[in-house]
Amino acid sequence: xxxxxxxxxxxxxxxxxxLAAGRTAGEALARAASATDFPDPVALRPLVAAARDGxxxxxxxxxxAPEKGGEAFRELAACWRVSxxxxxxxxxxxxxxxxxxxxxxxxHQDLAAQLAGPRATARLLAFLPALGLLMxxxxxxxxxxxxxxxxxxxxxxxxxxxxxxxxxxxxxRLVTRAQQV
Numbered sequence: 571x572x573x574x575x576x577x578x579x580x581x582x583x584x585x586x587x588x589l590a591a592g593r594t595a596g597e598a599l600a601r602a603a604s605a606t607d608f609p610d611p612v613a614l615r616p617l618v619a620a621a622r623d624g625x626x627x628x629x630x631x632x633x634x635a636p637e638k639g640g641e642a643f644r645e646l647a648a649c650w651r652v653s654x655x656x657x658x659x660x661x662x663x664x665x666x667x668x669x670x671x672x673x674x675x676x677x678h679q680d681l682a683a684q685l686a687g688p689r690a691t692a693r694l695l696a697f698l699p700a701l702g703l704l705m706x707x708x709x710x711x712x713x714x715x716x717x718x719x720x721x722x723x724x725x726x727x728x729x730x731x732x733x734x735x736x737x738x739x740x741x742x743r744l745v746t747r748a749q750q751v
Contacts, residue, residue, distance in 0.1 A: 587602075589660055596622065
């Protein structure tokens with residue numbers, strides 16, 4: 571997904587540069603798509619062909635857009651339709667799309683960096699009970715005999731595992747919700 575987003579930003583920059591150089595919209599898109607290093611360049615062959623042959627570029631952009639990471643293609647298709655319908659300059663619209671994509675990518679990278687700490691803490695807290703058992707065994711105690719040999723031990727083990735599982739589930743839920751923002 572990230573590779574498609576990065577390549578889409580490059581496509582927008584290349585398209586804007588080609589349009590600024592005075593190329594026609596179809597020619598500019600064909601050149602920009604050919605020059606951009608996409609994760610799956612074969613998937614873009616219909617787009618390059620439509621751009622070179624004067625085909626329906628907005629429909630082709632929507633058709634080749636990957637499900638994840640293809641937001642740029644959908645936005646470019648909308649820009650293309652607006653430009654064709656109203657006669658608005660495509661270069662300015664593409665520049666705005668590129669800027670919004672860069673901003674979204676920076677936001678996602680910042681969010682991933684901020685969530686790295688809570689994820690690491692959750693992993694550490696998940697393994698602390700095992701570390702406690704090892705420390706107790708190292709001190710000459712027999713924690714496994716207690717946990718598996720008595721009713722109170724089995725109750726403590728069950729409660730500990732349930733609380734540890736709930737903590738992991740809750741932390742994962744919080745991180746997942748924060749990523750969706």
